[in-house]
Amino acid sequence: LQSIEMATISHLLFKTLRKLIKVNIFCSLMGIPSPIVSWFKGNKKIPHDNKKYLYSSDGDNHFLKIRKASAHDSGIYTCRAINVVGETLCRATLLVLNPKKKALLQARFTRNLSNVEGTETDSVKMICEVSKADADVMWYKGDQELPEGGRYDQIVDGRKRILIIQDLKTDDAGEYHCKFQEVVEGEKAEFVCSVSKDTFIVKWMKDDQELEKGDKYDIVCDGKRRILVIKNSEPKDEGAYVALIGTTRATADLFVLGMSSICLFSFLFQPLQSVCVQYMCLSVVVAIKYIFC
Numbered sequence: 001l002q003s004i005e006m007a008t009i010s011h012l013l014f015k016t017l018r019k020l021i022k023v024n025i026f027c028s029l030m031g032i033p034s035p036i037v038s039w040f041k042g043n044k045k046i047p048h049d050n051k052k053y054l055y056s057s058d059g060d061n062h063f064l065k066i067r068k069a070s071a072h073d074s075g076i077y078t079c080r081a082i083n084v085v086g087e088t089l090c091r092a093t094l095l096v097l098n099p100k101k102k103a104l105l106q107a108r109f110t111r112n113l114s115n116v117e118g119t120e121t122d123s124v125k126m127i128c129e130v131s132k133a134d135a136d137v138m139w140y141k142g143d144q145e146l147p148e149g150g151r152y153d154q155i156v157d158g159r160k161r162i163l164i165i166q167d168l169k170t171d172d173a174g175e176y177h178c179k180f181q182e183v184v185e186g187e188k189a190e191f192v193c194s195v196s197k198d199t200f201i202v203k204w205m206k207d208d209q210e211l212e213k214g215d216k217y218d219i220v221c222d223g224k225r226r227i228l229v230i231k232n233s234e235p236k237d238e239g240a241y242v243a244l245i246g247t248t249r250a251t252a253d254l255f256v257l258g259m260s261s262i263c264l265f266s267f268l269f270q271p272l273q274s275v276c277v278q279y280m281c282l283s284v285v286v287a288i289k290y291i292f293c
Contacts, residue, residue: 023066027079027090030060035081035088039064042075069094074134076156091148095134119168126163128178137161137178189230189237202226205242 029035039046039055046053046064054065062081066073079090130137139146139154146163148154155162165172204211204219211228213219218229230237 023069023073023094025064025066025077025079025092025094026061027063027092028061029079029081029088029090031081031083031085031088033083035083037062038080038082040078040080066094071134122168123164123166124168126165126176128161129159130161131159133159139163139176139178141172141174141176189233198224200226200245203244204228205244206239 029037037055037057039053041053046055048055052067054067056063056065062079064077064079074095075093077092077094079092081088128137139152146152146154151166153162153164153166155164161178163176163178204217211217211219216231218227218231220227220229226243228241228243
């Protein structure tokens with residue numbers, strides 16, 4: 001077999017969960033020859049014989065199961081895959097909340113951003129501080145959310161939230177800010193699809209039926225963003241939701257767990273042609289974000 005470069009399907013994931021719940025972190029990747037997969041929490045490798053964290057695989061799908069997740073399990077988890085061609089990473093940020101506390105909603109900024117200057121090909125660092133170490137923020141340039149990776153490094157260091165921009169270019173000049181990751185209250189699930197061309201037409205499907213705007217669904221077009229809102233999520237809404245962009249499709253599986261309204265999403269993406277798709281999903285206590293290119 002000819003060696004081929006590994007393609008990462010699930011790139012970035014953010015989850016917010018309540019206390020003492022079994023957590024499954026999922027990463028789907030492909031490579032020939034089959035890659036060797038390892039899981040890390042922070043910078044420490046999780047051993048295969050760990051009773052708290054369990055590895056499992058199903059073909060190209062790799063899972064890390066966390067038993068009885070508690071606040072101590074909060075952190076950044078990384079799935080690393082290596083073969084003779086190279087290495088690829090999937091990162092997941094897991095935050096476990098005490099059910100009697102809403103840390104994200106109570107967090108506030110205690111140190112604001114300061115103006116910084118840099119020269120071309122150099123790097124700059126921006127730092128803000130939050131009142132709670134487990135608060136999550138998103139970085140923006142103007143109204144555009146910044147991706148993680150590439151020239152952008154987003155670092156969590158205690159209560160500090162750090163953005164580093166590498167290899168500065170003239171068009172990096174502008175206004176930058178960070179915002180708290182919103183936790184949506186109420187039973188609503190939202191899918192946001194950002195496409196590389198605003199002329200792309202997106203259709204939303206479930207069970208081979210096209211979804212239409214009405215009492216149950218909101219379908220919104222906002223520039224390059226295409227948004228599906230599922231109102232009042234309930235168990236019967238579980239299933240696979242498909243976004244169609246021409247001949248390109250992405251599938252999201254929605255699971256609604258009991259009265260706690262915890263929604264879990266997993267994604268599979270079938271890349272066709274050269275379409276760049278970005279997905280963001282928000283739910284009651286779970287926000288999951290993937291980037292596919």
